Every structure is written in C-alpha cells, then in structure tokens.
Amino acid sequence: MSGxxxxxxxxxxxxxxxxxxxxxxxxxxxxxxxxxxxxxxHGAEWAAAVLNAAEGFAVARTDEGARLRxxxxxxxxxxxxxxxxxxxxxxAVELDLTLALHRWGQVELLPAVVRGRLPKVxxxxxxxxHRLGFPPERVPxxxxxxxxxxxxxxxxxxxxxxxxxxxDPRSAEQCEQLxxxxxxxxxxxxxxxxxxxxxxxxxxSDWVRPGIMLYGVSPFATGTGADLGLVPVMTLQxxxxxxxxxxxGAAVGYGGTYICPEDMPVGVVNVGYGDGYPRHAxxxxxxxxxxxxxPLIGRVSMDMIHVDLRPCPQxxxxxxxxxxxxxxxxxxxxACAGTIPYELLCRVAPRVRLEVRSSGxxxxxx
Numbered sequence: 001m002s003g004x005x006x007x008x009x010x011x012x013x014x015x016x017x018x019x020x021x022x023x024x025x026x027x028x029x030x031x032x033x034x035x036x037x038x039x040x041x042h043g044a045e046w047a048a049a050v051l052n053a054a055e056g057f058a059v060a061r062t063d064e065g066a067r068l069r070x071x072x073x074x075x076x077x078x079x080x081x082x083x084x085x086x087x088x089x090x091x092a093v094e095l096d097l098t099l100a101l102h103r104w105g106q107v108e109l110l111p112a113v114v115r116g117r118l119p120k121v122x123x124x125x126x127x128x129x130h131r132l133g134f135p136p137e138r139v140p141x142x143x144x145x146x147x148x149x150x151x152x153x154x155x156x157x158x159x160x161x162x163x164x165x166x167x168d169p170r171s172a173e174q175c176e177q178l179x180x181x182x183x184x185x186x187x188x189x190x191x192x193x194x195x196x197x198x199x200x201x202x203x204x205s206d207w208v209r210p211g212i213m214l215y216g217v218s219p220f221a222t223g224t225g226a227d228l229g230l231v232p233v234m235t236l237q238x239x240x241x242x243x244x245x246x247x248x249g250a251a252v253g254y255g256g257t258y259i260c261p262e263d264m265p266v267g268v269v270n271v272g273y274g275d276g277y278p279r280h281a282x283x284x285x286x287x288x289x290x291x292x293x294x295p296l297i298g299r300v301s302m303d304m305i306h307v308d309l310r311p312c313p314q315x316x317x318x319x320x321x322x323x324x325x326x327x328x329x330x331x332x333x334x335a336c337a338g339t340i341p342y343e344l345l346c347r348v349a350p351r352v353r354l355e356v357r358s359s360g361x362x363x364x365x366x
Contacts, residue, residue: 004318006238006271007353009325010042012050014231014359018214019051021229026197026204032058032078032190034211035068041276041348042215042234045071046356051214056098058209062088065097078122081132082106093119100124100157102132107142110151120152122190125181127174129161139181155188156181160203163195164220175202195219198228217330217341224329231359234345235325236352238271240289240317243309252306253298258283265309266297269321274302276348277323278337281305285336288322289315296336326359 022031033054039047048057048068056076059065062084065077078098083089089109092099101107102124110118123142126133134142139156146153158178162168175191179202182189189205194213196203199220212218216225216232225232244266252258252266260266269287273279277300285296287307294315298306309315324330330341337344 004239004241004270005353006236006275006351007355008041008348009235009237009355009357010046011231011233011235011326011359012356014216014233015047015050015214016053018216018230018233019053019210022197022208022210022213024229026192026208029192029197029204029206029208030055032056032207032209033214034058034193034209036060036064036080036211037346040212040215040342041345043354044068045073046354048073048075055207062092062097066091066095069095069097080124082124083109085109089119093117098122098154101142102126102134104134104142107145110146111149118149118151120154121146122154122157125156125158125178127158127177128170129159129174131159133158136177136181143185153187155190155206157190157207157209160191160193160196160200163193163200163203166195166199166220171196171200172202175200175205193219212342215345217345224331226329232325232330234330234348235327236271236276236323236348237325238269238275238321238323240267240315240319240321241270241304242268243315243317244268254301255299258298258306265313265315267294267307267309267315267321269305269307269323270303271321271323272301272303272305274349275352276344277305278333278339278344280339281333281337285333286328288328289319291327293328 031054033051035044035047035057036059038044058078060080065079080100082099082101098120100122124133160171163171190207191205192203192208194210197208216230218225246260246266248262250260271277279300286293289312292312294307294311297308322328324333334341
C-alpha cells in the first residue's frame, strides 16, 4: 500500500560526514548541533541519535528540549530562546536544560522558581543582529547580578547577521565585540553558525552552532553543499503516477498556464504543496526521473505536479521522481521557488513517510 507514498529518505552516513566537516572547519571548537524545528524537518529524535558525537544539541524552545530528553538524549541541550515564563523555567531546571538568557525579565525569573537548583546559562549579546540579546553595554551588569546570585554562567553567545555574505566586514566586527566583552574573565564564547564557522575565522569560537550545513546544505546564497564537501541528508521522492500523451496546443493544469508547444508526453508526479513542495516553484524547476532532469510545467497542485517528459521519453508509470536531495540540490529547487533551502526542508509535511537509508561512505572532502 505504501509503494507510491511520497517519502523522504534520510541518510545517517551523510549526517555523520557533515558533522566531520564541521570539525574540519573548526577543529578546536566544541559543537552544539542545531536540531531545532524538528531537526529542520528531518526528525529531532533521529537526528539526536545519529549526531551523538556532537558535544551538545541546540534547540529554539523549551518544549523541543523536553522532547529530546523524553527520547533519551543525555547530551547538554541549549535552549536558544530561553524561558518565557516560570513554568518553562521550572521545566528547564527539572530537565537539566541549559538556557540562553537574552532579556532582563528572564534574569528576574530565576530566584522565584529554582528553589536551590540553578540552571546553567549562556548570556546572549546583541552585537548587531538586533533580534534577541542584551545590548553590549548592559552585559557587565547582567554578569555581576548573576554571579552575585550564584547562577552558573557557561559563557557569552551572539548570532551573526551577515555571515552568509563572506566579504561583509560586520561579521568580524561582531566577533571582536563579543571577545572584548569576555575581557579578563575569558568567558567561553559561542559565535559561529554554519556560514560563520566556514567563512569567518574569528567565529570559530569555543562552541560553534552549525545548523543547515549538518543537513548537507550550503548556508550561502550561491553554490551548493557539495561545493563545501557536504552531502544531503534528505532526498524527497515521489512517483510518476500517470503519463498523458497530449497534443500541441493542449493546456496543462489549473488555469491552463502551460500550453504544449508540440505533441508531447506529460507526466504527473504524486507530490504537491500538501507534501511540502513549494507552491511557487516556477516552470522549468528540475525534477529528476530515471536519472534525467525534466522540467516542471504548469502550476503546482496540492497533491501533484506536471512534468515535461520529452527529455525522458523512456519513463514509465511507477518511476521514482526525486524532488530534491541526492542528485538534485535543494538549493537549486529553492532558488526556483524564490525561497531558501531552510524553508523547503522545514515544511516537509507529516504525510510524507520518513525512511532511513544509509548511502555508505561519503565522498572525500574537497
């Protein structure tokens, strides 16, 4: 019954290879493997089990950390948004979660609920992202208050706003600002995200926080993960479920936006925006069938897409169709949809079957 169900193949060997690449770029750093948002759509519990060689895991929210603990994860878990209220703080203390504090209201929560148990905290500093974090000038007072309260401080962290543009000097400036705040106390620092630890040497701090590169995807606006020695962890696949032999002038799909320029075979693949395929993918977006690229035509439907089978006339009903992953970079598909690979991976729908399948040894790093 499940033979034609769309599936996302998950490759644990690729995951481990990509973690090794992180260590190649930042050999002296410890690693928070970022597995927030259900590990970018790959399954948080599975990701934690495969990436158990990382020194810790980073998630966005307390409930994500709780989910990992329930699954048996014993590594340190950093909650990047910190606690929202006393209930979350109590849960974090009970589960031994490490918290990033980014506003004074979170600091004020601590003495009210810990009852003698103090969570380990990182202080998030706003060095230029202007999203979360204490202004640099307030950090000394925050540190003094927490030290006076006996709260164990793990270090200082910040988030780079422009690391995906390697030539932007602001990334190095953000790193230097955080290092100055560490001062004589030499607090441990956590700076590098995927783009930062690859392109900004100063971001290869005591702890780095790789996200998208662990999944085999480039963090930069151009190029692919393969250019960086990375291997895609997810390959999204459907099946060719119908082939229509259409005449020249036939209109295809909703709105008839594609008109056949000649007599031609048109395939129907059983993946659509209801599965997480991007609704706004433009005609010409590549799909891989029988090892050959064929272009998307017409509008994306909820459950199906049309493809031009002229480049692959031997294709038959039941043929596997790869929407992205091995052989077809998700970066390319994202560009065709006017979005970023992060969104495509995170939006894979629950009805897509996740299937673990090892690919064997990954290729050597370039």
